[in-house]
Amino acid sequence: MMLGSSNAAVDHPTSNVTAFIRRANSIMRQLSSATLHKFVVKFPLLRGDADHLDRWVSLSAASRARRIVLDLCPEVEKFGDKNQMYSFPLHLFTGGSCVGGNPCVKSLYLGFVSLNLLPLAAGGSTTTSGFTNLKQLTLHKVSIVGDLQSLLPECAVLEWLSLTYCSLHCHDLIIRQPLEQLRYLRVLQCRLQKLQLQAPNLTEFEFTNQQVPLVLGDCINMSMASVELLLLSDDFDYICTKLPVALPHVRDRLTVGTAIRTEALVLTKAGAVFANLRHLILNVTIHGCPQASTGVLRLAYLLDLAPVLEELELHMYCVSAPGFPRNPRDLDAMATSPPARLHERLRIVHMTGFHGSRGQLELAHRILWSTAALDRLIMIIGPRIKVDYYFRNLTFADTGRLVARRYIQDQFPGTVITVL
Structure with missing residues (x-):
């Protein structure tokens, strides 16, 4: 399922948003019991639309969608108020969201949202476990509050990780648990002060930043x-x-x-x-x-x-x-x-x-x-x-x-x- 618009006019954003939400809700009601392979929403929505977005994201989790794209990036940069970012509900993606208790999401793309990550629990484990089968994670213009390490160690099969124009409140990207399956890493324009992770099988790396310490482990491939x-x-x-x-x-x-x-x-x-x-x-x-x-x-x-x-x-x-x-x-x-x-x-x-x-x-x-x-x-x-x-x-x-x-x-x- 894909919902989006590539030519929404910026002169009357309110009317466009209302029409989009009405159409999306109508489609969602028809798909309430469907099983989806792909779930895509591409439209500039903000925190004020959270009630609708929460329902759509909940449906994507309940429908066992393997690929989820939630791209809320504004079409004109001046409308990109970061304080109005939608907070992505990570709690909806727990093991119980999928049949058999196994998380289903294999590819996740988030654009112009805030990601509030819970701190690591005692012993280094996380308090949520919704993405253990995730292979591809793409974050674009995402505000990351908390330690990304609390999410990534769950992704033992992660192969692709991309962070572009993201804001990390701690200014460091440090993942201490090895990402054994990671093959591709892209970190562009995130204003980091340090990048450190263990990715022994990394084959391709892209990085745009100021001079900072880079610690990637022994990437022999x-x-x-x-x-x-x-x-x-x-x-x-x-x-x-x-x-x-x-x-x-x-x-x-x-x-x-x-x-x-x-x-x-x-x-x-x-x-x-x-x-x-x-x-x-x-x-x-x-x-x-x-x-x-x-x-x-x-x-x-x-x-x-x-x-x-x-x-x-x-x-x-x-x-x-x-x-x-x-x-x-x-x-x-x-x-x-x-x-x-x-x-x-x-x-x-x-x-x-x-x-x-x-x-x-x-x-x-x-x-x-x-x-x-x-x-x-x-x-x-x-x-x-x-x-x-x-x-x-x-x-x-x-x-x-x-x-x-x-x-x-x-x-x-x-x-x-x-x-x-």
Whole structure:
């Protein structure tokens, strides 16, 4: 059963709500004794509609629905008063709600509701037990009051957990009991101060937040991870020292969104590395003096962090206009001696947002000279900005192409270098 509207007008919200509730109640009366596989309500309702919502949610529990979606997100952000969120009645989902005393819900999606969780009882057990068969839990714009740990340890078979734009009153997401079956974890824009859980079989991880401690246990099967850091300060030390400890086993692809400053001089060397990583994508916003280059050059250290890396993507966005060296002889005199340690596996390097500044140019040279098999390397360089912002400034595109052709392509004739 699905109830919802994708085009409810905001000019007359009261009349739309009344019509929706009247229609929904009529349908509910017809389904009062039915067994449902899926129960979906998608409409912007608030706490004042709790009497109706309580009846509908109670019906979803009594009908033994396996998939429940309650999406009350407002269609226009200005109507999203968090103080008017509907309080989701967890008490309706106890073991007795389903035939045989076994909870039936396998997938639960909650949008724009408040979730009032009971504290852990003595011995670490919870006072409710309604979701022991839950495999997928998605919370979007949910206000979570209490400790989420009081709910998740019940979910021994949980495979998918997503929290996006949620508010956790304790500001930490800490689950001490292992989630053995969890495969996918997404936590975006939740303003956490710490994320800690044990998910030994986690294969995919997405995280958007400020710099916070990440403790995920020993996820030896991690395939893909994405970490976006929100602050516009320089985050490169965090990437080099904390992420390899949190995600040491990520294998197929790691995507990192971050910011750096061009003037930075000191780089803290990491003890841990991404030992199995084959594909690294870095979306980097570059702040600072356009004439400085040391901060940008640090990005070459990523090769040391990923010894078996095969593909590197550097998508750059320079906030300031690029600073070009005044004297072309400065570019011709750049150091060309190879480093002491060469990278054996690198095969593809893709650089975007290349405007020809000295920092970008030195970075390209350092990557090339750090590659053991230059004759098997493919480097693609382009001025187009691929970092996801609302504007694209290609004012320096022609200069970037000219610099890339003259000072990179022409100086490494044995390497396949494509300038877009």
